[in-house]
Amino acid sequence: MPLSDWLKHRRQQLAGDPAGKRTVPGGIWSKCANCGETIYQRDILENLHVCPECDHHFPPSPDEWVAALLDKDSWRQTNSNLTPEDPLGFIGRKSYKESLAAAMAVTDGHEGIMTGHGRLADRAVYLGVMDFRFIAGSMGAVVGEKVTRLFESAKDERSPVIMVAASGGARMQEGMLSLMQMAKTTAAVARHSDAGLPYISILTNPTPGGVLASFASLGDIIIAEPRAHIGFAGPRIIQQPLGEELPKGFQRAEALLEHGMIDKIIHRRDLRNELAGLLGYLAGETSSKVGATR
């Protein structure tokens, strides 16, 4: 890397560039949190945030997901103007307002999910990418509303939906209104599905709780990333009668595949091709105009 590039890269990192900041902190070299191998950081970035040594999948930012999945320059973000409120005036150890302010500082305005539409291998798709950095990608009213609108618009435009899930579950700071987002998003998925349109759900690390128990597990096809942690309840609250240990690989993508809960596990580098191939079968009747006309 020429020095000028390195400086530019470093500056981005210091400015809080999400991509650089999140995978593995620090300078040019970083240590993989999974295998412990020291890796040239650019190699991880160029490898879609997958460790070249052990294939551990680190989370890309929503922008990077869009770049990895969609055709160049086809992306249009929607509803990024929705911002959360604090309906309960919730104060735990810190106030919800403080948590929101801190979360907004690390993301650029899309709250717990970025939604929009674009083209994937020249086919119109609606895409949602959840952002774990925003209060653990939890589902409050904004996430619920954006997911609902995504499916409603996709239904109107007769387009497939692709959802990249990553979430801590329902956002308890919004109380019951957040739980109700499970019903609301599920209903929107149902209407999109009843219109005969395809929905492919991609479960990334981690996807537990209320998001999995609503729209994320309702895909016509469910894909998981390797070793992603996916389950209803967090491992800490799983009840073990005699204090037994949890089974090996419990709630990992590989175990879910074995138990029949997901369709397949796809390495991130193959995901775009896989989606294009699957949509070739499922999205034959859907619109191809979206994105091209805008």
Place this chain on the structure above:
Amino acid sequence: MTRRFYMDFEKPVVELEHRLNTLKEDPLAHEPDIHKEIEWLEEQIEKLKLRTYSNLSPWQKVQIARHPERPRLAAYIKEITSDWRELHGDRAFRDDPAIVAGLATIGGRQVVLVGHDRGSDTRDRIRRNFGSPHPEGYRKAIRFFRLADKFNLPLVTIIDTPGAYAGVGAEERGQAWAIAESLRTLTDLRVPVIAVNIGEGGSGGALALGVADHIIVLEHAYYSVITPEGCASILWKSKEKAPAAAEVLGLTTTDLMKMGIIDEVIDEPLGGAHREPGVVFRGVESAIVRTVERLLKKSTEELTTERYERFRRLGVFMEPAADTDAGENAR
């Protein structure tokens, strides 16, 4: 009546009641002096009860909702239905006793009834896993939702669970998948759906029976995104903070009505449903009958559209004008 169980905040009431009973049993109870004392005590007890029970904190309500003597599903089935025919099984793995389902007649109207059952005594509670269903419980529920749809029978659900079970088997058999499928099935059911929360409404495990056209909740029942204990252990790293968590979660019927999450509250007798269950049974029965009759006047189209809209509008957020038209902003 001797009561086997009381909560900390009820102690003063229980102590006075105990003194009253001792006096009443005294052979000299008919003596004017003692009679006067009894009357005075009765008056004091009424006043104290009013003070104790009319300003219950959210945490105290949670305790009442979990009261061991609170009437549970079996009591409601016995008291408000006739010709009850329980049916079993998910047709895939096992009959989950935490979910009870069957055909019932309520107020002369035939319905499908599905509810959480937490059990009535220790043995029964263990058998029913304290009302926490496994995935097969939700799949059993879904079977009966579809039965209601197919045979055009209104569906009545009774909610009373601390939450869906968190265990190895439950995870391996797809707890989240089962709940999502339950929500999805209720979403487009073509018959009226009425949900009654009689005690605990613990998160997704409760909502799985709660995607309804009309949601009725008993006065001291609660409905929460997470149990107060769960919230406390995440936010304060201590279950001891559950009372504080109950305060902030907005889980009481007053909060739920304000937020438009529920439609109707049924008053409980002073001190909770267990103090005078008959009153509560009658209240629940007449609310169900009235609601079924009202909803049966609607067309299938109206029912499903209104159900969609009912949940569609829930959620508070701000939407400042977008940068460009049509709510889209190119990046």
